[in-house]
Amino acid sequence: MNTTDLLDQIAFIKEIDKVKYIQRKTKLFNSDRNENDAEHSWHLALMAIVLAGHSDEPINILRVVKMVLIHDIVEIDSGDVFIYDTQKSHDNTDEERLAANRIFGLLPKKQAEDMIAIWEEFVAGETNEAKFAKSIDRLEPLLQNTSNNGGTWKEFDVPYQKVYEKKSVIKEGSKTLWTYAEGLINDSVAKGILKKE
Amino acid sequence: MNTTDLLDQIAFIKEIDKVKYIQRKTKLFNSDRNENDAEHSWHLALMAIVLAGHSDEPINILRVVKMVLIHDIVEIDSGDVFIYDTQKSHDNTDEERLAANRIFGLLPKKQAEDMIAIWEEFVAGETNEAKFAKSIDRLEPLLQNTSNNGGTWKEFDVPYQKVYEKKSVIKEGSKTLWTYAEGLINDSVAKGILKKE
Numbered sequence: 001m002n003t004t005d006l007l008d009q010i011a012f013i014k015e016i017d018k019v020k021y022i023q024r025k026t027k028l029f030n031s032d033r034n035e036n037d038a039e040h041s042w043h044l045a046l047m048a049i050v051l052a053g054h055s056d057e058p059i060n061i062l063r064v065v066k067m068v069l070i071h072d073i074v075e076i077d078s079g080d081v082f083i084y085d086t087q088k089s090h091d092n093t094d095e096e097r098l099a100a101n102r103i104f105g106l107l108p109k110k111q112a113e114d115m116i117a118i119w120e121e122f123v124a125g126e127t128n129e130a131k132f133a134k135s136i137d138r139l140e141p142l143l144q145n146t147s148n149n150g151g152t153w154k155e156f157d158v159p160y161q162k163v164y165e166k167k168s169v170i171k172e173g174s175k176t177l178w179t180y181a182e183g184l185i186n187d188s189v190a191k192g193i194l195k196k197e
Numbered sequence: 198m199n200t201t202d203l204l205d206q207i208a209f210i211k212e213i214d215k216v217k218y219i220q221r222k223t224k225l226f227n228s229d230r231n232e233n234d235a236e237h238s239w240h241l242a243l244m245a246i247v248l249a250g251h252s253d254e255p256i257n258i259l260r261v262v263k264m265v266l267i268h269d270i271v272e273i274d275s276g277d278v279f280i281y282d283t284q285k286s287h288d289n290t291d292e293e294r295l296a297a298n299r300i301f302g303l304l305p306k307k308q309a310e311d312m313i314a315i316w317e318e319f320v321a322g323e324t325n326e327a328k329f330a331k332s333i334d335r336l337e338p339l340l341q342n343t344s345n346n347g348g349t350w351k352e353f354d355v356p357y358q359k360v361y362e363k364k365s366v367i368k369e370g371s372k373t374l375w376t377y378a379e380g381l382i383n384d385s386v387a388k389g390i391l392k393k394e
Binding site: 043 | 218
């Protein structure tokens with residue numbers, strides 16, 4: 001590593017500070033305060049480490065951790081789109097790809113390529129690591145909404161069917177986590193904090 | 198893994214949400230908004246990944262990432278103590294050790310033991326991984342203060358000598374990062390944002 005590399009890395013480190021300003025729709029546990037993307041990504045990284053044993057397939061946990069730490073960095077340019085948004089796709093990948101190229105492109109060439117590859121792998125969701133990372137990414141807001149008396153489901157009038165469909169991605173990474181998640185969703189209907197039409 | 202393990206892990210995951218409320222003294226880059234411990238830990242994890250090549254010694258990067266992700270969790274019970282605090286030691290380890298036992302102790306036994314061992318290793322600062330993790334932990338607020346016209350140095354009237362002494366820990370993990378950090382400290386004196394008596 002040379003000094004030019006270090007200065008490029010520092011530029012990237014300063015740029016990603018902006019992730020701390022990107023507000024998500026979901027709130028912290030038992031709270032009215034919105035979570036931001038940096039807090040979310042930190043929480044996912046620790047969830048991945050703690051829950052790794054529940055992955056159905058063998059996973060490289062370092063790669064999963066890298067995925068969840070960087071997965072929302074593109075939102076510096078493209079913004080956070082609510083998963084239940086009815087106007088704009090949650091996975092606005094063309095815009096996000098431009099953002100990935102710009103932001104990870106601040107890094108030295110080889111590192112930039114590696115980071116973009118990890119981000120693309122997460123978006124594609126096909127490897128064991130990406131499937132588990134996506135399971136964790138869907139599980140955290142489920143835990144938050146059930147702790148917040150329905151949270152964004154109530155606030156944005158999201159029905160059971162939509163929640164069930166989006167959350168079933170959890171199954172791709174871990175049957176154990178999905179069984180648990182399915183229980184939380186059904187309990188939420190029983191408690192009246194998630195409407196079933 | 199069984200269901201009891203999963204429920205214990207979920208209890209831990211919910212408990213550590215409190216890290217998002219622990220305010221640090223340092224502010225975000227070019228900002229008046231205090232950073233919280235979750236944001237700080239997320240940033241350190243990515244800094245560790247991006248800067249790993251500057252470690253003087255071979256490191257297990259997954260272990261470094263785990264260290265920085267969990268290093269401030271004990272502050273849920275013990276609170277954040279400012280590194281330049283003149284009344285209370287920044288490393289109030291007895292209180293922090295109780296906190297580590299309580300919080301990591303929510304996890305299944307083997308995971309709790311592993312997490313406590315990683316936290317203890319960070320605190321002791323003797324392994325290559327702990328030295329590099331501590332380098333990164335000292336570098337982030339240096340970058341923030343130099344971006345914030347002196348930041349906490351000015352706000353709390355911290356002199357060059359104190360800053361130099363605390364930051365020299367960076368040298369234990371990486372001579373390259375220390376050379377860069379030393380340059381930032383000297384530039385700060387030259388710019389008048391850090392006082393040299």
